[in-house]
Amino acid sequence: MGKRTIASIFACLCIIPLLYTVLATAIIRITGFGIVKKANRTGIALTFDDGPHPVYTVKLLDLLKRHNVRATFFVVGEKAQLHPALLKRMHAEGHQIGIHHLQHSSSWLLTPGQLKKQLVETEQIIQEATGVRPFLYRPPWGFMNAASIPLAKSRDYKIIIWSHHFKDWKVASCETILLEGLRQVPEDGSIILLHDDGTNPGADDEAPDVMLSKLQIFLEEATAKGVRFILPISN
Numbered sequence: 622m623g624k625r626t627i628a629s630i631f632a633c634l635c636i637i638p639l640l641y642t643v644l645a646t647a648i649i650r651i652t653g654f655g656i657v658k659k660a661n662r663t664g665i666a667l668t669f670d671d672g673p674h675p676v677y678t679v680k681l682l683d684l685l686k687r688h689n690v691r692a693t694f695f696v697v698g699e700k701a702q703l704h705p706a707l708l709k710r711m712h713a714e715g716h717q718i719g720i721h722h723l724q725h726s727s728s729w730l731l732t733p734g735q736l737k738k739q740l741v742e743t744e745q746i747i748q749e750a751t752g753v754r755p756f757l758y759r760p761p762w763g764f765m766n767a768a769s770i771p772l773a774k775s776r777d778y779k780i781i782i783w784s785h786h787f788k789d790w791k792v793a794s795c796e797t798i799l800l801e802g803l804r805q806v807p808e809d810g811s812i813i814l815l816h817d818d819g820t821n822p823g824a825d826d827e828a829p830d831v832m833l834s835k836l837q838i839f840l841e842e843a844t845a846k847g848v849r850f851i852l853p854i855s856n
């Protein structure tokens with residue numbers, strides 16, 4: 622084998638995994654093909670990832686109820702399985718529940734078969750708790766692979782990404798930029814990414830507590846001003 626052949630094989634071996642992971646995500650995120658980054662109507666959509674959490678999700682549901690705001694929860698299947706009563710409550714109070722993988726795993730590390738298992742098992746856990754089949758899906762970290770769109774299409778899921786986030790998984794950013802960031806989000810179908818659980822790698826355990834205190838101030842101001850809160854896609 623010549624040096625050129627070896628170099629070509631090496632290049633292919635590098636490009637294929639990149640095409641399956643990073644490039645697939647970049648192409649999908651840039652073109653917007655097959656995903657929703659903004660709702661197509663007036664208002665702001667609040668979305669909460671990584672729960673349910675036995676303390677923070679309860680506080681969040683109480684807060685949303687006080688302000689009569691409906692939101693979307695992208696739940697981790699294994700956590701949802703531990704707290705079916707919280708899923709029941711979300712559903713009963715008019716919130717949407719979507720899939721956020723079984724173990725918050727990155728799609729970049731999953732084969733198409735493993736990704737399908739993450740989706741189907743989480744779907745079943747949500748359906749068992751609420752009686753309703755979920756149709757919304759948000760991949761953890763927004764990372765997708767080349768199988769993400771075909772798999773979502775085959776199961777009739779809408780992939781919901783976001784238009785705004787303020788690094789609310791860190792206590793420091795919750796304290797410095799979150800409230801001002803929320804105040805500046807336009808009411809044009811913006812989808813805001815927030816987190817009601819801080820136990821994932823890279824997040825601060827107590828970040829949701831600070832996020833909730835800022836969200837409370839924001840909701841008091843926003844509801845007094847008549848800001849409309851919407852779901853990314855209607856039921």
Ligand SMILES: [Zn+2]
Nearest residue numbers: 670671761762
């Ligand atoms: Zn997440």
